[in-house]
Amino acid sequence: MTVPLKPNDYSAYPDAQGRFGAFGGRYVAETLMPLVLQLGDAYAAAKVDPAFQAELRGYLTHYVGRPSPLYFAERLTAHFGGAKIYFKREELNHTGAHKINNCMGQILLAMRMGKTRIIAETGAGQHGVATATVCARFGLPCIIYMGAVDVERQKPNVFRMNLLGAEVRPVHSGASTLKDAMNEAMRDWVGNVEDTYYIIGSAAGPHPYPEMVRDFQAVIGTETRAQMLEAEGRLPDVVVACVGGGSNAIGMFHPFLNDEGVRLIGVEASGHGVHTDKHAATLTAGRPGVLHGARSYLLQDEDGQVLEAHSISAGLDYPGVGPEHSFLFDVGRAQYISCTDDEALAAFQLCAELEGIIPALESAHAIAKLGDLARDIGKGGIIALCLSGRGDKDIFTVADVLGRSI
Amino acid sequence: MPNRIDARFSALKAQDRAAFVAYVMAGDPDAATALEILRGLPAAGADIIELGFPFSDPMAEGVPIQRAAQRALKGGMRMKGVLELVRAFRQGDAETPVILMGYLNNLEAYGHAAFARDAAEAGADGLIVVDCPPEEADPLADALDAEGLALIRLATPTTDDARLEVVARRTSGFVYYVSVAGVTGTKEADADIVAPAVARVREATGLPVAVGFGIRTPERAAAIAKVADAAVIGSALVDEIAGALTDGTPAAARVLALAKRLADAVHGARVSETVG
Numbered sequence: 001m002t003v004p005l006k007p008n009d010y011s012a013y014p015d016a017q018g019r020f021g022a023f024g025g026r027y028v029a030e031t032l033m034p035l036v037l038q039l040g041d042a043y044a045a046a047k048v049d050p051a052f053q054a055e056l057r058g059y060l061t062h063y064v065g066r067p068s069p070l071y072f073a074e075r076l077t078a079h080f081g082g083a084k085i086y087f088k089r090e091e092l093n094h095t096g097a098h099k100i101n102n103c104m105g106q107i108l109l110a111m112r113m114g115k116t117r118i119i120a121e122t123g124a125g126q127h128g129v130a131t132a133t134v135c136a137r138f139g140l141p142c143i144i145y146m147g148a149v150d151v152e153r154q155k156p157n158v159f160r161m162n163l164l165g166a167e168v169r170p171v172h173s174g175a176s177t178l179k180d181a182m183n184e185a186m187r188d189w190v191g192n193v194e195d196t197y198y199i200i201g202s203a204a205g206p207h208p209y210p211e212m213v214r215d216f217q218a219v220i221g222t223e224t225r226a227q228m229l230e231a232e233g234r235l236p237d238v239v240v241a242c243v244g245g246g247s248n249a250i251g252m253f254h255p256f257l258n259d260e261g262v263r264l265i266g267v268e269a270s271g272h273g274v275h276t277d278k279h280a281a282t283l284t285a286g287r288p289g290v291l292h293g294a295r296s297y298l299l300q301d302e303d304g305q306v307l308e309a310h311s312i313s314a315g316l317d318y319p320g321v322g323p324e325h326s327f328l329f330d331v332g333r334a335q336y337i338s339c340t341d342d343e344a345l346a347a348f349q350l351c352a353e354l355e356g357i358i359p360a361l362e363s364a365h366a367i368a369k370l371g372d373l374a375r376d377i378g379k380g381g382i383i384a385l386c387l388s389g390r391g392d393k394d395i396f397t398v399a400d401v402l403g404r405s406i
Numbered sequence: 407m408p409n410r411i412d413a414r415f416s417a418l419k420a421q422d423r424a425a426f427v428a429y430v431m432a433g434d435p436d437a438a439t440a441l442e443i444l445r446g447l448p449a450a451g452a453d454i455i456e457l458g459f460p461f462s463d464p465m466a467e468g469v470p471i472q473r474a475a476q477r478a479l480k481g482g483m484r485m486k487g488v489l490e491l492v493r494a495f496r497q498g499d500a501e502t503p504v505i506l507m508g509y510l511n512n513l514e515a516y517g518h519a520a521f522a523r524d525a526a527e528a529g530a531d532g533l534i535v536v537d538c539p540p541e542e543a544d545p546l547a548d549a550l551d552a553e554g555l556a557l558i559r560l561a562t563p564t565t566d567d568a569r570l571e572v573v574a575r576r577t578s579g580f581v582y583y584v585s586v587a588g589v590t591g592t593k594e595a596d597a598d599i600v601a602p603a604v605a606r607v608r609e610a611t612g613l614p615v616a617v618g619f620g621i622r623t624p625e626r627a628a629a630i631a632k633v634a635d636a637a638v639i640g641s642a643l644v645d646e647i648a649g650a651l652t653d654g655t656p657a658a659a660r661v662l663a664l665a666k667r668l669a670d671a672v673h674g675a676r677v678s679e680t681v682g
Contacts, residue, residue, distance in 0.1 A: 017541070026539065027538060028465075028539065029537055029562075030539055030559070030565065030573065030584065031560075031562040033541075034564045034565065034569055173476075174462070174463070179463065183463050183465050187465065187468070190589055191593070192587075288514075289511045289515065290510045290514055291511060292463075293537075300511065302515065303485050303515055304485075304511040304513070304514060304515030305512070306511070
């Protein structure tokens with residue numbers, strides 16, 4: 001394989017065809033193609049419309065609670081004895097995760113386009129809750145597709161979605177997890193093209209979704225960059241985030257892409273280990289393919305059948321990854337490492353005990369790598385970690401693994 | 407290599423009758439049964455065969471074809487095995503066009519050029535790739551052109567006139583008109599709505615138009631056959647396999663019996679109109 005040329009401007013993607021180098025594009029059924037093209041036009045117009053951006057900023061400030069703090073994790077820093085560790089506190093957003101940044105942007109776009117029915121897929125339920133929340137806020141009917149396995153392991157979030165007025169439809173096809181929920185949401189969209197808007201939660205799917213989700217999540221990195229300059233007078237040495245589909249990571253990374261002195265590190269879920277068949281480390285162990293509307297790295301067999309992913313964290317349990325991450329991986333601008341279920345569980349408990357913050361199991365995958373990174377960079381260095389969500393939703397899963405009944 | 411698709415549509419046009427296109431899934435529920443079905447379809451009246459290759463994530467399919475793909479994958483069907491089925495069928499039938507239908511990732515994994523070469527060598531005539539719109543199709547179209555295989559495009563109720571020009575680019579054989587906005591096997595096609603759409607697609611592309619996605623019964627197949635060049639039926643046929651597996655009846659016989667009823671309805675559609 002040829003090594004791609006280093007771009008002059010890493011942030012200049014996607015191109016007009018929705019491509020990040022060799023990745024991305026619009027691989028959808030013809031029925032959806034006109035809708036995807038219309039959505040691209042509508043988003044391009046909204047992106048440069050000051051009124052749209054001002055409206056979004058208003059809701060982010062007064063409803064979501066932005067900006068989120070950049071917090072110096074003093075005791076974890078002391079514990080590891082290396083670089084200073086900062087948390088970007090996305091778990092303090094309304095609904096408890098970064099997902100609402102994107103949902104707020106997309107629902108405003110949906111209303112601008114005159115759509116009257118909202119659908120979404122969800123894995124851990126965080127995106128489903130965020131979607132149900134904005135639908136309640138703006139009075140739109142909401143249908144959430146969720147793998148039947150995830151419905152079972154994320155019951156609190158299912159109940160939250162119901163309280164918010166959303167209908168949760170369990171998906172029984174395939175392995176009954178996030179990938180299957182996304183297939184089912186696409187099938188709904190194909191059958192309801194007139195009135196329905198599909199709020200994709202990850203920086204995946206056909207163009208313009210990867211660009212749009214990234215733009216709505218880039219508020220994370222933009223704030224982090226400014227807050228770090230204010231706190232430390234310089235940029236961090238390392239920015240780290242967990243990667244499933246990769247929406248919090250791309251939002252955190254993107255404003256730093258052209259700061260080449262800042263190392264960008266994504267942490268994938270390696271489940272029981274990348275050498276087993278139970279993991280979700282797509283960039284570490286996959287190869288390029290086409291799924292859910294985009295070309296990107298994919299866990300697949302030799303015949304191109306998509307493999308089931310595994311992670312203790314439902315939000316990382318996805319065999320694909322957003323196309324921009326595939327691009328950043330191939331050109332070497334970001335590095336991707338992986339973290340097992342066990343490492344994430346240990347980090348989950350460590351963060352709770354030392355910082356008084358119960359992180360989402362997703363975010364715990366990034367936290368688990370802080371020790372190595374902090375010692376590697378050493379004292380005087382700075383790490384910024386995206387704490388993408390809070391862990392209240394995960395206490396049942398964790399209690400179960402620890403053999404405790406609650 | 408003979409162009410079986412064009413030859414078949416020309417012959418049917420001379421007889422003023424529509425084609426019955428039968429869709430079955432390769433390897434459903436196993437390779438031997440699938441071959442028995444394939445071999446029996448021309449005698450049952452299928453003018454063209456669409457042979458699905460199973461994908462783990464068939465986004466545009468309703469439950470019947472999703473389950474057919476899962477049965478085939480569980481039965482061990484691989485892309486090489488799909489082409490083996492075509493080759494075995496072709497040994498006994500030199501004329502019935504075989505169109506392979508499925509999703510892009512399996513072709514990506516195989517390699518476009520290698521797949522086109524092997525598919526042509528096995529005796530396939532064309533390809534329908536559900537998640538490969540014209541904007542993304544050039545690499546695949548180049549590979550198929552090199553082997554003389556048709557790339558059959560889809561047009562849908564959401565395809566307007568401007569888009570139809572894009573759809574028509576680099577297409578050959580026929581155009582597959584998706585009669586309903588939805589996945590396979592869920593909604594029903596309305597011949598009164600389909601008729602003007604078919605005329606519009608035929609006008610824009612100069613190609614025969616096959617209609618599918620919303621036809622389950624002989625009555626509806628006959629209604630569509632009056633206004634289109636072909637009627638495609640898939641979900642109803644693969645549901646016969648599901649039914650056979652449930653009650654222990656012979657799967658191939660059930661599929662072929664339904665195919666015969668559907669073929670008779672399609673072939674008789676314009677005749678009965680003339681008489682009655």
